[in-house]
Amino acid sequence: MKKLSRKIDLPLLKYVAIVTAIIMLVAHGFCYFNMLYSHDSMNIFHAGYYGDSLGIGRFLIPVWTFIRGPYYPPVIIGALSTIFMILMIYFICKLFDVKNKLTILVMVLLLCTGLTITLLNATYINYADMYIFSLLLNVIAVYLIRKKGAISLLSIAILIISLGIYPAYLGVTLGLYIGLLIKDLVNDKNKLDVFKEGIKCIVIVAVSLIAYMIINKVILYILHFNLSDGYNSITNALNFDSFGALITCIKDTYSKYFEYFFKPHTFHRTIVYILNIVVVLIAIYNSLKIMKEKKVKTGNLVFIILLLLILPFALNIIYFITAGMTHELMIYGINITYVFIVLLVANNKSILNKIAYISLMFIAFCNIIFSNQVYEKKEMELESTINTINRVIIEAENTKGYERGKTPVVIVGNINNGSLAVKHEKFDYQVVGLITPFATTYHRTYASFISYYMGNSMNIVDKKDSMSKTANIFAAKKEVQEMPTYPKKGSIKMVDKKLVIKFSN
DSSP, rough: HHHHHHHSHHHHHHHHHHHHHHHHHHHHHHTTOOOOOOOGGGGGGTHHHHHHHHTTTOOTTTHHHHHHHHSSOOHHHHHHHHHHHHHOOOOHHHHHTOHHHHHHHHHHHHHHHHHHHHHHHOOOHHHHHHHHHHHHHHHHHHHHHHHGEEEEEEHHHHHHHHHOOGGHHHHHHHHHHHHHHHHHHTTOOOOOHHHHHHHHHHHHHHHHHHHHHHHHHHHHHHHHHOOOTTTTTTGGGGGSSSSHHHHHHHHHHHHHHHHHHHHHHOTHHHHHHHHHHHHHHHHHHHHHEEEEEEEOOHHHHHHHHHHHHHHHHHHHHHHHHTTTOOOOOGOOOOOOOEEEEEEHTTTTTSHHHHHHHHOOOOOOOOHHHHHHHHHHHHHHHOOOOOOOEEHHHHHHHTTTTOOTTTEEEEEEGGGGGSTTTOOTOOOOSSSSSSSSSOOOOOHHHHHHHHISSSOOOOEETTTTSOOOOHHHHHHTHHHHTTOOOSSSSSEEEEETEEEEOOOOO
16 A cells, blocks of 8 residues: 555645546536436437447447446536546656646646536536546556556557447547657657657557457347447448548548547637637747757657658547547547647746646636526526426326326427527527427437326337337327427317327427
8 A cells, every 4th residue: 555655646636636627526516416317418318228238339338327327316427527537637747747737727627628528428428437438448448558568558458448438538538648658759769769659559559449349249148239320330331332421521530630639619709719820820939949949850850840740640549430420529539639739838927828828717617607607507508398298198187088007108209399499699509418498308208207207107109219210100190290399279189099299290
């Protein structure tokens, strides 16, 4: 135990822990102390939840939920998420030898308030602790790969576990490692040794991916599950129709990196866009100044340029792997860019660096405002859904021929596409998990919400399915097509001994 404590930088860990806990509380505390059921987070009620995870290659999610429990306790998830963020940032500081308190503060502000963390908490909080744990494992993998000898092979096991939870954060590992290789070259490390280190990382990542795919297939075979062909499944990995599609995806991987980084969804989005340009320009100026001062050799400089060209692709590699099927939950790797920017403006009291620090803190401030607005939106969504579904239940139970718990109920259409879907002004709806004004989004969520959240035993057909085949059949019936949409009179009625609730055409 004493030997372990000597290896841990306790003053650094304590400072990171205090700062991270405060920022996580300010940015995400509302979510952690309130239940904001919506969208996929309602899957905690779904019996096929484990099968869903296995079917898309996340075979360790059932293990996690078995340990933690299927229901999501927001405070516990918030505490676990905060602990994992503390450890992740601590290891990043250790990797880059960061000790300056202001540098750490700014880094924590940006890493804890990124868009991915906010959206994860807001809509997919049942996954939040495990996904952030996956992020931590990607950083620990870098730490282990840098070690000499057989201990570096432990990174393979770490990466397999991370991939088995959520495969989207591989860019964190690659991006951080490239940053460390550039640091080595700037500090005059032999370019051949750096090249070997880079090959070592590539081999370990490749072996981890292959091992992950094999393990996943074995688990599916043993448990008699098949891989899903959904958009978020690993079956779509590297699925290019042609060589031209491959080239286009490479180009788009770069363009999407710049789009996601420079203009993220946040408060004062245009100002943040401008400030991102400012801090990047200052970081570039500082990097040129550092290389001039250290008199970096030509050979090393060539390698640095090559690595810098690869870096945006590496940070956004999930876009390439999924052939463009990404969303904001999957792009945390891009947020690692701020680590390099902060490092390049650290420990320097020039006016430019002061401007950079102020700009970075303002960006984080905008992220904190945005996160709290998002949680406010989710609370309003939940209240709207409760009020609307409560009226639907009352009207259903007043319909002649309907018997609660026995009469099959068919939900046609989506409430978010109907006349009740009034979007609140000044909210950003163009982000994954925020696109709807109601908490119920697809068929299974209606069943979960009505049965468990509202406590009503409504016998909804196909309640375990994401989409209802019965609803599609009924939607094609002439009688149902002639029905108005809710809340108009006649939008809830008996058809072929089933109660039909029509939310939209």
